[in-house]
Amino acid sequence: MQVHxxxxxxxxxxxxxxxxxxxxxxxxxxxxxxxxxxxxLIGPSGCGKSTYLRSFNRMHDLYPGNRYEGxxxxxxxxxxxxxxxxxPIEVRMxxxxxxxxxxxxxxxxxxNVAYGLRxxxxxxxxxxxxxxxxxxxxxxxxxxxxxxxxxxxSNLSGGQQQRLCIARALATDPELLLFDEPTSALDPxxxxxxxxxxxxxxxxVTILIVTHNMQQAARVSDYTAYMYLGExxxxxxxDEIFIKPNxxxxxxxxxxxxx
Amino acid sequence: MNESQHLSSQFDxxxxxxxxxxxxxxxxxxxxxxxxxDAYSSGEISSxxxxxxxxxxxxxxxxxxxxxxxxxxxxRQPAASDLRLVLGISKIVTDLERAGDxxxxxxxxxxxxxEAGHMPAQYGIGxxxxxxxALAMVRQSLDAFARIDAVxxxxxxRADSDVDTEFKSxxxxxxxxxxxxxxxxxxxIEIISIARAxxxxxxxxxxxxxxxxxxxxxxxxxxxxEAIK
Numbered sequence: 001m002q003v004h005x006x007x008x009x010x011x012x013x014x015x016x017x018x019x020x021x022x023x024x025x026x027x028x029x030x031x032x033x034x035x036x037x038x039x040x041l042i043g044p045s046g047c048g049k050s051t052y053l054r055s056f057n058r059m060h061d062l063y064p065g066n067r068y069e070g071x072x073x074x075x076x077x078x079x080x081x082x083x084x085x086x087x088p089i090e091v092r093m094x095x096x097x098x099x100x101x102x103x104x105x106x107x108x109x110x111x112n113v114a115y116g117l118r119x120x121x122x123x124x125x126x127x128x129x130x131x132x133x134x135x136x137x138x139x140x141x142x143x144x145x146x147x148x149x150x151x152x153x154s155n156l157s158g159g160q161q162q163r164l165c166i167a168r169a170l171a172t173d174p175e176l177l178l179f180d181e182p183t184s185a186l187d188p189x190x191x192x193x194x195x196x197x198x199x200x201x202x203x204x205v206t207i208l209i210v211t212h213n214m215q216q217a218a219r220v221s222d223y224t225a226y227m228y229l230g231e232x233x234x235x236x237x238x239d240e241i242f243i244k245p246n247x248x249x250x251x252x253x254x255x256x257x258x259x
Numbered sequence: 260m261n262e263s264q265h266l267s268s269q270f271d272x273x274x275x276x277x278x279x280x281x282x283x284x285x286x287x288x289x290x291x292x293x294x295x296x297d298a299y300s301s302g303e304i305s306s307x308x309x310x311x312x313x314x315x316x317x318x319x320x321x322x323x324x325x326x327x328x329x330x331x332x333x334x335r336q337p338a339a340s341d342l343r344l345v346l347g348i349s350k351i352v353t354d355l356e357r358a359g360d361x362x363x364x365x366x367x368x369x370x371x372x373x374e375a376g377h378m379p380a381q382y383g384i385g386x387x388x389x390x391x392x393a394l395a396m397v398r399q400s401l402d403a404f405a406r407i408d409a410v411x412x413x414x415x416x417r418a419d420s421d422v423d424t425e426f427k428s429x430x431x432x433x434x435x436x437x438x439x440x441x442x443x444x445x446x447x448i449e450i451i452s453i454a455r456a457x458x459x460x461x462x463x464x465x466x467x468x469x470x471x472x473x474x475x476x477x478x479x480x481x482x483x484x485e486a487i488k
Contacts (some may be wrong), residue, residue: 215336242338244477254338257267 040221095168102161105155139167159190291362396464415468
């Protein structure tokens with residue numbers, strides 16, 4: 001692989017391993033995350049892709065007994081996200097996350113989006129109004145909710161709730177967004193809206209997305225990584241992975257040959 | 260090419276059926292070319308009718324296989340080697356159908372020559388040889404497809420330039436004939452279009468072989484002379 005073919009790095013996993021207690025869930029992963037590109041993580045259930053994704057915002061820190069080895073370098077400042085000196089709360093401001101099932105807080109639409117900003121200490125109403133509108137526009141939801149910002153978020157449809165969660169993640173201006181199967185609970189129309197949004201978002205943020213839907217990976221991502229049993233089997237440009245993968249295990253998985 | 264089975268055995272069957280149909284179609288085209296050339300040598304123009312009728316079956320097969328390709332894409336969203344196989348097949352049948360058309364053209368030309376009371380064998384001596392070379396290309400390209408063999412496919416691609424050279428030398432020969440004796444012009448022109456049709460059959464076989472290389476290696480080697488060296 002020639003380095004100059006690729007865009008700038010946003011992050012890079014270096015010899016990353018992860019343990020749930022004794023169980024080694026990630027094995028020596030090395031992988032670049034390119035700036036303002038969409039990278040898809042694919043692989044069968046239990047391959048470690050969600051574990052890997054969650055390492056980027058230190059979500060594993062919430063449970064005792066979890067342990068990282070290796071580094072995740074974050075650029076341009078070259079911080080090791082996994083370093084004990086780095087505050088996980090600060091990491092999560094820079095690295096947002098959207099989950100499989102939409103999980104709005106039991107608050108209004110407005111307050112959902114404003115939440116991260118308030119945690120940061122922002123209380124100026126004008127600033128909040130402005131940021132909420134920007135984030136909702138970023139989440140392609142503004143036009144649908146601008147007249148009912150103070151309705152409960154739970155009154156929105158599933159697809160709208162998911163876009164609200166994206167808007168909530170965008171409100172703190174993250175540099176990297178993590179998506180953990182963001183459309184698996186949505187119908188094809190709502191899925192299409194999210195995919196369209198991902199395409200828009202990559203103009204300003206870097207995106208890492210876990211998906212079980214191979215066509216989705218092929219549609220939305222610029223780069224694809226195939227993981228299996230905690231290892232990174234193959235990483236490459238999405239076009240190449242889906243037309244001519246180099247590793248037979250990747251080929252077997254994406255063509256539906258894996259038992 | 261990936262020989263292990265899909266989780267969906269139906270998908271395996273669908274792809275298997277596609278391949279079988281392509282080989283059936285290819286077999287028909289091969290027979291057509293060989294029958295047209297036999298008619299040329301023997302003057303048995305009664306076979307021309309059969310050739311014209313069989314061509315319709317080839318056309319039907321082309322449409323049916325294309326339709327099956329569309330169904331596989333819609334239902335299975337094939338990827339990697341499966342995708343390359345389906346894309347390759349959809350291009351291969353176009354070339355096979357056109358090769359079939361060329362065989363029909365040869366047959367009709369032969370009929371016109373004999374009906375005018377001429378003996379084509381007196382003119383184009385090299386035609387039979389040219390036809391055998393093109394026919395061998397068709398056969399080998401289908402073999403390469405059946406066995407998913409990129410090495411053999413590349414041999415077919417290389418063979419095409421020999422057919423082209425031979426074609427040019429036949430044309431030169433016929434031009435000489437025409438200049439020496441203008442009475443031969445009508446028949447010579449018929450024979451030129453037969454030679455042209457044979458040369459085109461070689462081209463179609465080459466295109467099939469290029470698709471086989473794409474199916475196997477994922478490389479598009481069309482218009483790339485370096486790739487087959």
